[in-house]
Amino acid sequence: MSRRVKGGFRLDSGGSRILPTLPRDEARRDGPSGTTVVGRVRSGETTPPTARQPVSTSAFAVPARGNNKGLRALRSVGVAWRRLSPFFRGSRRHIMLLVALAVSAGLVEASVLALVATIAVALSTGGGEVALHVGPLAADLSQSGALAVAFGLTLVRAALQLALAYLPGRMSSQVMADLRVDLFSAFTNSAWSVKAQEGGGAFQTLMTQNVTYVALAVISLANGVTATIMFTIMIAAALAQSFVAASLMAIGAFVLFFTLRPLSRLLRRFAKRLSRAAMRFTESVQDIIAVAEETEVFGATESYVAAFHDQVDAVRRPYARTRFLSAAMPALYQSVALVMLVLALTAVALAEVGNLAGLAAVILLLVRALTYAQQMQAAITSIDERLPFMHQILDALDRYRRNPQQDGTRDLDTVASLSVEDVSFGYRADTEVLQDVSFGVSRGEAIGIVGPSGAGKSSVVQLILRLREPSSGRVLVNGQDVREIKRSAWRKKVAYVPQSSQLVRGTVRDNIRFYREWLDDEQVERAARRAHIHEEIMSWPEGYDTMIGQRAISGGQRQRVCLARALADEPEVMVLDEPTSALDVRSEEAVRQSLHEVKEDTILVLIAHRLSTLSMCDRIVVMVDGRVSAVGSHADLVEKNDFFREVNEITHRQVAQ
Numbered sequence: 001m002s003r004r005v006k007g008g009f010r011l012d013s014g015g016s017r018i019l020p021t022l023p024r025d026e027a028r029r030d031g032p033s034g035t036t037v038v039g040r041v042r043s044g045e046t047t048p049p050t051a052r053q054p055v056s057t058s059a060f061a062v063p064a065r066g067n068n069k070g071l072r073a074l075r076s077v078g079v080a081w082r083r084l085s086p087f088f089r090g091s092r093r094h095i096m097l098l099v100a101l102a103v104s105a106g107l108v109e110a111s112v113l114a115l116v117a118t119i120a121v122a123l124s125t126g127g128g129e130v131a132l133h134v135g136p137l138a139a140d141l142s143q144s145g146a147l148a149v150a151f152g153l154t155l156v157r158a159a160l161q162l163a164l165a166y167l168p169g170r171m172s173s174q175v176m177a178d179l180r181v182d183l184f185s186a187f188t189n190s191a192w193s194v195k196a197q198e199g200g201g202a203f204q205t206l207m208t209q210n211v212t213y214v215a216l217a218v219i220s221l222a223n224g225v226t227a228t229i230m231f232t233i234m235i236a237a238a239l240a241q242s243f244v245a246a247s248l249m250a251i252g253a254f255v256l257f258f259t260l261r262p263l264s265r266l267l268r269r270f271a272k273r274l275s276r277a278a279m280r281f282t283e284s285v286q287d288i289i290a291v292a293e294e295t296e297v298f299g300a301t302e303s304y305v306a307a308f309h310d311q312v313d314a315v316r317r318p319y320a321r322t323r324f325l326s327a328a329m330p331a332l333y334q335s336v337a338l339v340m341l342v343l344a345l346t347a348v349a350l351a352e353v354g355n356l357a358g359l360a361a362v363i364l365l366l367v368r369a370l371t372y373a374q375q376m377q378a379a380i381t382s383i384d385e386r387l388p389f390m391h392q393i394l395d396a397l398d399r400y401r402r403n404p405q406q407d408g409t410r411d412l413d414t415v416a417s418l419s420v421e422d423v424s425f426g427y428r429a430d431t432e433v434l435q436d437v438s439f440g441v442s443r444g445e446a447i448g449i450v451g452p453s454g455a456g457k458s459s460v461v462q463l464i465l466r467l468r469e470p471s472s473g474r475v476l477v478n479g480q481d482v483r484e485i486k487r488s489a490w491r492k493k494v495a496y497v498p499q500s501s502q503l504v505r506g507t508v509r510d511n512i513r514f515y516r517e518w519l520d521d522e523q524v525e526r527a528a529r530r531a532h533i534h535e536e537i538m539s540w541p542e543g544y545d546t547m548i549g550q551r552a553i554s555g556g557q558r559q560r561v562c563l564a565r566a567l568a569d570e571p572e573v574m575v576l577d578e579p580t581s582a583l584d585v586r587s588e589e590a591v592r593q594s595l596h597e598v599k600e601d602t603i604l605v606l607i608a609h610r611l612s613t614l615s616m617c618d619r620i621v622v623m624v625d626g627r628v629s630a631v632g633s634h635a636d637l638v639e640k641n642d643f644f645r646e647v648n649e650i651t652h653r654q655v656a657q
């Protein structure tokens with residue numbers, strides 16, 4: 001279902017993205033389930049059922065066995081820890097250190113509190129000596145001696161606190177870095193069919209916002225662990241002084257913790273909504289930039305802004321609720337816990353603790369325990385709030401890892417021939433866009449692929465490049481199934497110039513070298529000459545060091561930089577999808593000339609709509625409706641293929657006009 005907003009835009013299912021309003025019959029294609037098509041790589045791409053299914057959404061959900069809320073909460077912590085522990089692989093030593101430091105800090109603090117209580121009582125009663133008990137140590141000290149010991153312990157506690165303040169940040173930055181690297185490499189190693197569906201905005205949100213939230217959750221987790229250890233030590237120390245009061249306080253804190261679980265679950269639900277809304281919001285922001293030119297030119301800015309308001313609102317509501325609950329829970333906890341403290345002290349009074357110093361120590365220890373209990377609760381709240389963001393990352397990792405690129409085992413010396421044999425293929429299981437496609441090409445030859453829009457030309461190219469797998473039939477290299485060849489070996493032999501080439505942030509040189517560090521400057525320059533862009537690059541003030549991001553370059557220049565990129569590593573197979581569509585006639589002629597030269601020692605596969613681009617091809621494959629309609633030379637096809645003859649006549653008419 002789509003919600004209409006003022007003007008010519010609507011929100012898609014769930015109010016996720018701003019879309020132009022569609023005619024009624026087209027709008028129906030949104031699908032009954034209201035699924036949003038996220039892919040941007042090719043229009044019309046949808047999510048195959050396997051890849052986009054929500055994966056293990058119950059990763060943190062706890063099986064509803066029995067009604068024991070306490071057990072369920074503990075199980076949920078266990079499940080969360082199992083899923084998260086791989087991300088702590090670089091922090092194990094830090095975790096041990098954190099625990100050791102927290103135990104030491106707890107013991108020191110409990111000792112200081114007991115000592116301060118004893119000194120205070122000694123001062124108020126005018127007693128001369130202070131009986132000191134620190135763990136197994138017992139001594140009678142003068143008041144000044146006792147104060148000096150208390151001061152020393154406080155310094156130790158401060159040093160331990162500093163270390164405890166450092167560790168969570170250290171662990172969190174490590175988890176942040178590991179998560180980003182894992183996400184990136186899992187994405188890179190996943191099959192193209194999965195990558196192609198991933199919206200750029202969604203991936204960006206995962207990498208930035210979600211990873212940051214998880215890093216913050218790690219800080220909360222570390223603080224929670226510290227608080228739990230400190231709480232336990234304070235209660236243990238208080239137990240030694242007054243069993244009744246301390247056990248009352250401990251039991252009360254746990255009961256309170258479990259009583260607040262429903263609120264925690266509510267918080268998690270709001271946070272889940274927030275995480276989804278935030279993801280969709282980022283995608284919309286990306287769209288704003290992508291269509292900024294068109295919305296302005298079409299005068300649609302006002303209604304687009306109105307539609308965007310709804311997007312902003314979609315984030316605002318769950319955000320406000322999440323913030324409220326996450327602030328209310330610690331406050332609620334604090335109020336109830338204070339009542340419990342008063343009850344515990346009443347118990348102390350009733351139990352008539354024998355000495356004043358003991359009473360003062362119990363009070364101090366329980367007040368501190370209360371503070372740590374609040375910190376535990378705050379940590380849990382903050383983790384709850386961030387779990388859905390973590391969840392999205394884990395789901396994405398699952399999705400990428402469950403669909404890895406398939407690899408072959410054979411090496412590849414040289415490419416003598418390439419053929420497509422009875423290949424059928426569909427983006428969805430129920431629709432085939434290619435049927436029984438066959439053609440072949442040998443080294444030193446160029447083959448063109450021509451056909452009406454949507455005929456399947458780019459799809460064939462994706463199979464040759466091994467970006468996708470045929471549903472039946474084979475792509476053969478030297479007569480061998482390309483799937484048996486190591487991906488890395490095939491990648492070294494093939495180069496590709498896509499329909500819309502992308503530049504990366506960096507210099508012209510970086511863009512031609514394109515992360516292939518083994519290419520030297522000479523090879524980069526040679527490729528630029530062959531792509532007929534060298535002279536223009538040299539006319540720019542910083543030549544090959546010109547930042548392309550800072551310098552606007554024309555569509556034709558961009559296309560030639562990307563052609564140079566393809567030529568730089570001297571490939572044996574070159575696949576070009578409309579390589580000259582943005583070139584003026586002189587540049588097109590120059591590029592055609594260099595492709596002619598390249599052809600001598602390579603296999604060229606060339607998709608083009610303009611027949612002029614295909615003039616160098618030895619054979620041309622005409623594709624119509626996903627099938628090969630004819631294969632032959634230009635002259636053959638003019639004679640025997642209706643589509644080709646028509647295109648040829650149109651081309652001639654256009655030239656004559």
Ligand SMILES: Nc1ncnc2c1ncn2[C@@H]1O[C@H](COP(=O)(O)OP(=O)(O)OP(=O)(O)O)[C@@H](O)[C@H]1O
Nearest residue numbers: 042044045046427433452453454455456457458459
């Ligand atoms: N990622 C995708 N998901 C689903 N369908 C797709 C996808 N990419 C292309 N298609 C569909 O496959 C068919 C063939 O598309 P393809 O891009 O191969 O055609 P083409 O001949 O290269 O078209 P053009 O000349 O317009 O680039 C079309 O019906 C198209 O809508």
